[in-house]
Amino acid sequence: MQNKKNLSITLIIIYLALLAVSIAIYALLQLYVKDIDRGTATNLMIWSATLFPSIALIYTFNFWREQKGSEVLSKLSEDVFFRLTNLAKIHNQIYEDHRKILLGKLLNNIDMSESDNSKELFKLNDIELNKICENIHLIGKYTKDKDLENAIKNMHYALSVYAARRFDVYIGMKVIEETETSSHSIAFDTNDKNEYLKPHSQLEISKSN
Incomplete structure (x- = not known):
């Protein structure tokens, strides 16, 4: 008005x-x-x-x-x-x-x-x-x-x-599979169930073809 x-x-x-x-x-x-x-x-x-x-x-x-x-x-x-x-x-x-x-x-x-x-x-x-x-x-x-x-x-x-x-959204996860036809498969290191408790700076994300 x-x-x-x-x-x-x-x-x-x-x-x-x-x-x-x-x-x-x-x-x-x-x-x-x-x-x-x-x-x-x-x-x-x-x-x-x-x-x-x-x-x-x-x-x-x-x-x-x-x-x-x-x-x-x-x-x-x-x-x-x-x-x-x-x-x-x-x-x-x-x-x-x-x-x-x-x-x-x-x-x-x-x-x-x-x-x-x-x-x-x-x-x-x-x-x-x-x-x-x-x-x-x-x-x-x-x-x-x-x-x-x-x-x-x-x-x-x-x-x-x-x-x-x-897909790499969780601290402590590692890419264990990556192909052109399938999505990422991610998991913690199965040899260390407590790995997710480590500080982020101590963790590494690895990829394997």
């Missing part, structure tokens, strides 16, 4: 300014032009009235575009927030899925492979991440915020690292 009131006041000021210009031009003509008639004043008034709609239209359009831009940014930010919330839930589900596999298989010397449920969860995870990146990119493009641009670059880098190593 306040924005509409400000727009109305601005348009009134613009019209009064055009009217003042017309009066000023007429006053100058009276000083320097002999035998000027009242028809000139009328023409100047008509000129100002004709010019006003074009200026008002341009100003109103820019005002509308700015308002719509703010609404779009608000919608994008809201969408990012809810997608991040959903992403956190997906991560918790992935964690629970992997934890059950660890408890059910790992300590029985059974290699841990990625479950079908985990694969579906990771697909949902990737969809949410891609959409979040798209929205943040649009926000950064509109606002031209340098800090946001740097954050986007860091996010893309983190995503590339995540995509490359997302």
